[in-house]
Amino acid sequence: MKRGSRCVQASLLALGFVALSDGFSMASKLPTSRRTFEPFAALRAGTEGGGKRKQITIKELQEKMLKSPSKYSAMGTEPSRKKKATRRTRRRVESPKQQYLYASQRSAKQQAVAPAKKDIGKEEGENENENETVFTVDTRNPLLQAKEFGMVPATQHCDPLVDGLKPRLVGQIRISEEAGSGSFAYLVEKPAGWSILGSQASKSKKTTAKGTVTDTEESMPAVQEQRRRKTKTQVKLVDEDGNIDILEYSEEDILALLTPEELEEMKEDLGTDFQAPARSKRLAADLIMPPKDDDPDSSVRSHIKDEHRDLDEETLSNLRRIEGRKQRASEIATFAEAARPSVITWLKDVKAGEGVPIRGGNFWTAIAGACEVDDSGLVLLCPKANTERIFVEYAEYVTVVGNGGHLVPRSKENRNAASSSNDVIKFEIVSKVRKGRGDDAIQTVRVLIPDKTSTCSSIVELCQKQFQDGIRGDPAGNPFDRRARRRLIHCESMSVSSLVFDETCEVETDMFPDDIAVLADRRNHLEYTTGSFLGRASLQQNEMTNAYREVNGAADGFPGWTVDRYDKWLLVQHDPKEPRGPLPSIHDGNTLGIYYIESSPDRSSMGASTNARARLLEGKPAPEFFPIVENGVKYVVNLDRDLSTGIFLDQRPQRAWLSRNCCVDTQVLNCFAHTGAFSVAAASTGASTVSIDLSKKWLDRLSTHLEANDIEFDERHDAIYGDCFDWLSRLAKRGEKYDIVILDPPSSSVGGRKKKRWSIKNDMDELVALAANLVKKGGLLWTTTNSASTHPIKFARLCQKGLDDAGIENAKLERIQPMPADFQTIGPQPVTNLVWRIP
Structure with a gap:
């Protein structure tokens, strides 16, 4: 930058940055309605002149001052306008958010939140463990519990x-x-x-410089900061001839003039109240590594290659992925407007x-x-x-x-x-x-x-x-x-x-919708009829999904008998202590072959080391690996090679949410990823992903999933083999942040470098504490358990403790996602999916 230009820039900054530094420290103390543009109060300038008025930008003002530096006189500030005092003089300072509760409500709330000498989820006969978190939860008032976690059941x-x-127009009647x-x-x-x-x-979503935020995010300090900077302020500038220029600017416009060094210096002066704008960060990155041929990753590849010529290709690839994530990083979570x-x-x-x-x-x-x-x-x-x-x-x-x-x-x-x-x-x-x-x-x-x-x-x-x-x-x-x-x-x-x-x-x-038909259609005495079984008709006719559960054991009237469909093949899991259930004919046009396994594996043991393998019962064998379609996304499965097929069908709604609500700016961290099905659902929308799993064997299937969807396994996607506890700490030290962090751990296991025993009851709060600090402001933390002994409220308390340990306040339980209709159950659902919004 030329010296004259830098002098003019310094003059512009001198006009506003004394007020800017004061304003940042003051803005956090002001109510939201008054944080419109206080940091630039000193720039509200000018005198009432009679000259011509013209609206200009900072760039135009900069050009004018370069031509005539002395033409503009020093600008004063307008006198502050004092608000009329209100009549109310007393304030409730001890409990500003006090809410009246009836005696019965107070009693129920005290019972709900009071700690006790009992472990969460402890079964009778279990030994006491001093490492377990202790709570007792009153599950008799779940609505009160929901409010405690910030959840709104009506939503x-x-x-x-x-x-x-889609809807159908079935009738109309004339009324006028x-x-x-x-x-x-x-x-x-x-x-x-x-x-x-x-x-x-x-409809109520607001678009900011860093993406789209919803009403639930409007009260977040980071978003308020964004909106304050985005707000345009007009300043009246009067030159020596009496001509008036109306300068319109925002904090972003002023901060964009700073060099990276000046931004860092201001951050040191103002501390955590100051956040550099994303636009300035991109500008600084472009100065260091200018983009080539409109490819945002080409600069990353070139920079890494020049700096680390002696490293092997695998290490270079990892460095490119890390550097690419830093380049795409933002401070506010970004999702699609679904x-x-x-x-x-x-x-x-x-x-x-x-x-x-x-x-x-x-x-x-x-x-x-x-x-x-x-x-x-x-x-x-x-x-x-x-x-x-x-x-x-x-x-x-x-x-x-x-x-x-x-x-x-x-x-x-x-x-x-x-x-x-x-x-x-x-x-x-x-x-x-x-x-x-x-x-x-x-x-x-x-x-x-x-x-x-x-x-x-x-x-x-x-x-x-x-x-x-x-x-x-x-x-x-x-x-x-x-x-x-x-x-x-x-x-x-x-x-x-x-x-x-x-x-x-x-x-x-x-006809009834599937979720009602699966419970109501008992007129055929639970016998299989050609086409579908008990409320799976819409799934069978859906061209975007061909993998789902046909029969779900006792809930469908057949204990110990589950049948999963994977396109043209069925996989039957049978407890030999129970009688066999129904099977469709392989001649009905929908089925080519049936695989059968005599076992009763639960979801947590899928993929465990065992000799039990499915065998072909009748019909044609399936290919060793073949694609299935779910919500329009392809996944590659196998029926007879391992106990797990490579995908958990009961998580179909969660993958559907990812494929609808992620976008190219969304970054997803998928922990305990298995074969990376969540990552593939997000990647199908252009999102970038990081998948972590202890098993290299299973995580290697991620590239196969991506290839089936014509998605390149490049710098936007990373597969990390290792212990999630260890890697969450490493990612935090790197300063990485994600829009969504997914935690879907097993109920219990032994693994990692230290061969540590893991369980939901002992370690979920620690896991949440490690993961929560990796979520961007306004982002989501997904927590899932298939532990039958852990009540959803107890699981939510464990997650809440982890959030508290991470120093995160006001996190809200935004959604509890039940299982799909084809996995209907007897009693409470075996899998709990909680979605937390991180402020």
């Missing part, structure tokens, strides 16, 4: 159950003579996971395709049927202005009652719904399943509500009162023990009439 919605499944959008009401069959107006979260699909948007597109355009958005309202995100079946959409012109003659719902006794607490709305019930409402038992289910008996119920408007939500209290049990999967009953991915309610049929025209529309859905 626990399922994703669309089957990729590619006016032409256009308000003339008809529509009956639509809505899949679960679709909302009426679309994802409110996606909007929830909207029924109104879909309907608008359908009518436009028919040549009858209608309005969208808030012009419509859902007045009956499946109005909520989790509900499925018929929904009545009507223009808001014409809701009084339509009458619901009846609506019929199908629901699965049996939620382990977890009931939704009575709200004012529920009490009103209950008081309005009468003898006209009819209940019909479609199926009842008790055999072998212990305390988890379920019954599928059809509820008919005539001559009134009703929704899926309105029957919850009715069924609870009638059957003394909750709706299966309802998070409002117990978010920690959700036995389905959504509350299982389906609007099966509806009849509506126009109060203006002599028209009636009566429709009925063709």
